Amino acid sequence: MSKNNTILELQNVESCYGKIKALRNISCKVGAGEIVTLLGANGAGKSTTLRTISGLTPASAGKIIFMDEDITAKQPHEIVEMGLIHVPEGRRIFKGMTIQENLELGSFTLRDDRERKKRMAHVFDIFPILHERRNRDSAMLSGGEQQMLAMGRAMMTKPRLLLLDEPSMGLAPFLVKEIMRIIIRLNKGGVPILLVEQNAKVALQLANHGYVLETGKIVIQGSTETLRQDESIVKAYLGE
């Protein structure tokens, strides 16, 4: 177990797209069993933060520590092998391949075929709709089903930390609720989650702790209870 129960810690992380600095001096933490959310407007750097953690966009400065290990310079596939799983924005499922194939690829790091089958059964248990359609082309799924597939695919690895990027994007309200229920269920199962959401209402309901990003910097942070009462947040993100 980790010191102070910290699963993930970012220390003064910076990241660039070419010459443009996308993240400045980002420091944040995710503790064991927690749901932590990153809030902010479009282009504030929320997705970039997740991409930097999972190694898709390498950090140009600072340190990223996962389970007491420095992962700043690691390759994305090495980070996945450690159990840090990123469900990217837009789901990014493998269209043209079946649902079952998508799930199998989710367990790419796993060598044991029996374990793979067991986990797939577990995923099908949570998402029965995926089982029903397992041999269909994943491109034919609706947005909500695609999100379920993306999350199911992430669960094939037995994550020790999940990064979720906009899981509710483009979904009808009843599906947003469904996805929220699943996030809570995953978290109750012991998986800490770093959640990026445009829908601040949803995010503040789910999370224990939140960070607000503005143009690549963290401007406010605190427990979600305090954040819900923060006037500037209410004005900017909750529209009340």
Place this chain on the structure above:
Amino acid sequence: MSTQDIILQQLANGLIMGSFYALVALGYTMVYGIIKLLNFAHGDLYMVGGFVGFLILSAISGVLGESWTAIVCSMVLSMLAVGLLGVIIQRVAYRPMLTAPRLSILITALAVSMILSNGVMSITDGEYLAFNTDLGFDGLDFGNVFISYTQLALVISASVLMFVLYFFVNKTLYGKAMQAIAIDQDACKLMGINVNRIIALTFFIGSSLAAAAGVMAGVYYGSLHFSMGFVIGLKAFTAAVIGGIGSIPGAMLGGLLLGLLEAFGTQIPFIGSEWKDVFSFGLLILLLILKPTGILGKTEIERM
């Protein structure tokens, strides 16, 4: 010869040429599918494969003679060696260019092609090498139609290789990862897939299939020349596009179709075999006008 005999004979000839085209086209299509590169050096890997097979056969013929065993051994070893060469080329020449504009990597591929063909030219002084085997000229004789055991063996080995490849790509996790990289590289990284390793594997398989075809061509024609990769490279590219570039069954189908078309094209009255290239490239142009995605090419389905 009756019309039926001619049809059967040309069917056999077409299938043999088609197998060569298909094997080489597979490498083209796999590399294109995975990193969107038209690897113009691919035909030269076929040529190098023929020469490496020849070297190995000469080296082991003292022990094994020039029998089937020796030929199969040289083919397998040549596949390994050229597969490795393909991986090295990918690592040294292409990987640093992956983020550069498309045109740069295309020009790099042309450069690699020239280095390979000119390299072999200077080693062999531009001479033809006789690829001697003692396979003899036995075969199946159906009256006027004759298929030698060599021809039969070539078609069978090509089919076996293609079947193994098809199984690998569709049934194994590594094969599925290969398909997935063609769809979305970043998402593959997030699955824990070492994308560079799978790309290297793709080059290995593609190059070794080309080498197999090169050794087969050496056995079939009995001679090797440094320029032999050029035309087959173009033909294989044509086959890959006809089948739908990026599609593995497409490359097989495109190769066989092209081989058959050329074989039957030579039978049209007043048109000799010197016109067969016109058929191939004519078909390419026709197809690009009528169905640019190729026979089995996919049209993308997008749903948000």
